[in-house]
């Protein structure tokens with residue numbers, strides 16, 4: 024197996040992943056200020072509600088949800104694992120129902136609430152109007168705890184009466200309010216209108232299923248490491264641990280109940296990794312053989328890099344424009360005891376390249392991520408319509424540059440996690456024409472599918488070969 028030299032110390036790439044922009048970028052005061060920490064107990068629902076609301080308010084200023092939650096957690100020294108889990112759960116529910124919640128509030132509140140009040144109401148309504156009709160808390164508890172949370176924060180205390188009035192009115196007039204709200208597509212589907220229109224245009228037959236599947240919580244799918252165990256042995260190990268699981272791909276196992284990674288059997292030992300079943304198609308499609316020179320050009324956090332190395336003893340270079348994200352590739356390789364050369368660099372240019380061509384190139388390019396909204400329900404509220412063209416332009420440049428590094432007869436696999444044809448099929452077709460690339464058999468667009476034996480995200484695959 025090849026050795027992994029230490030991380031190259033070249034200057035970080037100029038082109039990092041595009042930053043998401045906010046619709047209503049507003050200055051917020053730091054969330055979860057210390058003085059209310061003494062008022063709210065970390066094990067109370069009120070504490071989790073105001074924490075989740077602070078994160079949602081940050082998302083509305085353009086921060087992605089994982090980062091917003093991390094910022095909230097960093098300010099809470101007394102945070103318990105339970106409170107962290109509850110905040111995360113509430114915040115993700117709130118993102119999946121934001122269209123409905125904000126529409127309900129607009130029907131009930133006399134004027135638009137301040138950002139943190141609006142976010143708090145969205146969190147409460149997501150719990151009270153759960154789509155599966157199995158609210159995780161008693162409704163009156165949610166009302167009471169939301170009012171307590173409002174009272175405890177300086178940015179919401181003055182709105183305590185309004186919060187109470189809105190939530191109690193929702194309890195009294197639930198059906199009429201929901202009927203009125205759901206007349207609006209943004210409330211019915213919980214996506215911005217431009218997103219709904221874009222899915223309808225791209226997928227006129229399947230648009231409703233696609234939108235609905237983006238609102239379902241994702242499964243936990245594992246990739247079994249064929250260097251360490253077999254799928255049968257690993258399924259037996261899960262059964263021994265009392266974890267029900269189904270095989271949904273050659274290396275893919277879906278757990279019936281998602282758990283934290285620390286509870287996944289053999290995770291620390293590298294027997295399994297978390298990876299969507301659709302993403303697990305990349306490494307086999309690339310058809311890597313022992314000894315080949317392989318470039319993974321947009322590698323972080325390294326799910327596909329590691330899968331390639333689990334399947335073949337190849338010399339892999341893993342590139343990413345974001346050095347912090349690239350460090351995560353190193354962590355994953357270490358856990359799995361695999362080796363690759365890590366390079367923080369921009370795949371649009373060649374200043375990092377030693378001039379030796381690659382036998383295989385994986386181009387898992389930056390994109391709108393519209394195919395993975397069930398995992399990242401904040402994306403729909405952060406993206407703008409114009410991002411698609413901007414990202415397609417970037418990925419076109421990356422693809423053209425990488426093609427020049429491919430050996431004659433070599434293969435390049437183009438991957439996106441997008442549902443927009445401009446980033447995927449149209450990009451692949453234009454690329455093939457520009458570069459006289461031979462298109463080989465690959466799945467093309469995988470529409471997101473959930474709850475079946477085919478459970479996977481919405482990914483796109485196109486495979487190209489260079490004439491020998």
Ligand SMILES: C[S@@+](CC[C@H](N)C(=O)[O-])C[C@H]1O[C@@H](n2cnc3c(N)ncnc32)[C@H](O)[C@@H]1O
Pocket residue numbers: 038039040041302320321322323324325326327328342343344345348368369370371387388389390421440
């Ligand atoms: C879809 S993610 C890759 C996921 C990864 N292949 C995996 O399976 O774990 C796209 C990556 O491209 C990186 N990226 C964005 N612009 C880039 C560029 N110009 N050059 C190289 N990497 C870039 C981002 O930092 C991000 O990590």
